[in-house]
Amino acid sequence: MTFAAGARVRVRDDWPETRGPCHIRTPHYLRGRTGVVVRHLGDFPNPEDLAFARPAERRPLYHVRFAQPPIWHEGHEGDDVQVEIFEHWLEDA
């Protein structure tokens, strides 16, 4: 486990969709966004590999919270979006 609760993280601005068949659980609207780790949820087999019936390494999964207004330009100050994101999609911010 790399990220502790409260860590500021950035979601990788990566688009595997442009490179061929893939299965990605990181929503498009969070790529490149900065948020805060809420908690480590456990380690789970990487669905990006499970989707192709490949051996899947267990990867840490986190709840990460983002301010909502800058993402969708709606909502109020203090509204947030909380999403489950695998560690390999996160980097220090």
Add this chain to the structure above:
Amino acid sequence: MDEDANLPPPESRPRATHDLGGVSRFLCEPVDTTPHALTEFDREVDALRQILGMRGIMGVDELRRGVEALPEEEYFGLSYYQRWIRAISATLLRKSVITEAELRTAISELS
């Protein structure tokens, strides 16, 4: 947050067809939240997927990948379980669990 202000607008990004969160074209129509009755077809497809999972032939992640691989016009033209059966057939063909000929025969026997 400030450092995110320079990101390109979401509509300009190469998102996948199924990755619909916050896409503005769907903000204009109310979501139909009334319960939908399952058809016999829906139940059969669901049962088939469960059997394939229990036998270790095909997992839910493979199902999702198969649904996500549908071309956009099919993705939006098919019902929920129609997407599933398309994904199941494509996966079973790719893994050589069934052959094209077997699939064609099975479909012709239905008509």
